[in-house]
Amino acid sequence: MGGVRKEKNTKSWLSQIWQVCNVFMSLFFALATYVQINDPDAGLWMVGYGVPAVLCAFIGLNPHVTETLPWRRVADLHVMISGAVVAMLGWRLNKERITEIFHQEEGREFSGLMLTVAWLLLCRHSGRAPVGMLRVSTAAAITVFPFVAWLYYYINEELRLNWPSHCKTAI
Template sequence: MGEVCKEKKPWLSVIWQVCNAFMSFFFALATYVQINDPDAGSWMVGYGVPAVLCAVIGWKPHVTETLPWRRVADLHVMISSAVVAMLAWRLYKERITEILQQEEGSLSPFREFSGLMLTAVWLLLCRHSGRAPVGLLRVSTAVAITVFPFVAWLYYYINKELRSGWPSHCKTAL
């Protein structure tokens, strides 16, 4: 009687939305730190698109079933996969050994490879997540992937020795 019926969300759906909110924040942060990079524009788009796509999922999880969301996500995964393949080939061909310190010109093959892999894997994980309630396997994977970049960023932030060989534009954003 005049009472608004509130739909209870299963706990897995809530965790899924929280993971997307955190990944949106992470991708937005990754977008921001590209500002000092010589080729900032392309990398800002590379991280900014997933930031927006994840933010929308955090707000409205069923958006993954809409054609515009799927097309943008698929295009981003396709382009990211092509760039990842080129970077992987470069890592292999040049037999780069100090992969965490390498920075040739404006291209850091391993870090850029890892960042693009993260965006592609996350968007693939999100694909069709709005069809049915998210399951334990997807949510567990999401939690593990969500924790990883924050722990890695914290590790680099604490361990100044790892950053000592980086060019100045990589050291000044955050």
């Protein structure tokens, strides 16, 4: 009986961390949506980050939402479109032999969309069964990365010197 209780507590603990990770990713994607207001093609990128923000918020409230048809269809459509844009941007970055991708707008766009695709794929079918240690560990690592990267670039102004003006003024 003690082993069952311990397993149930572990699953509950992992589920709570999973929900917290989704809340933080929702906040990150919402912030990424907000900073697009100065971008020349803001509407496109606001949708690109806004959709995952809403989808993650739903998971934060109810992890089993990933098993509903509307959530899956929206997530799958977003992954499909974002994956196509990621492929095009990746091709362009490779063709132009760009190595410091965070210094190029296309590189930042590529990275941001890759993050949305990876996160939504990680979330897919997460409500089907209790989340496991591997998914939660991966989620925690991915959740920390964009916040640390954003803070790093915010603190080190010299890294943003070559960015276009619309990337420097949102926050």
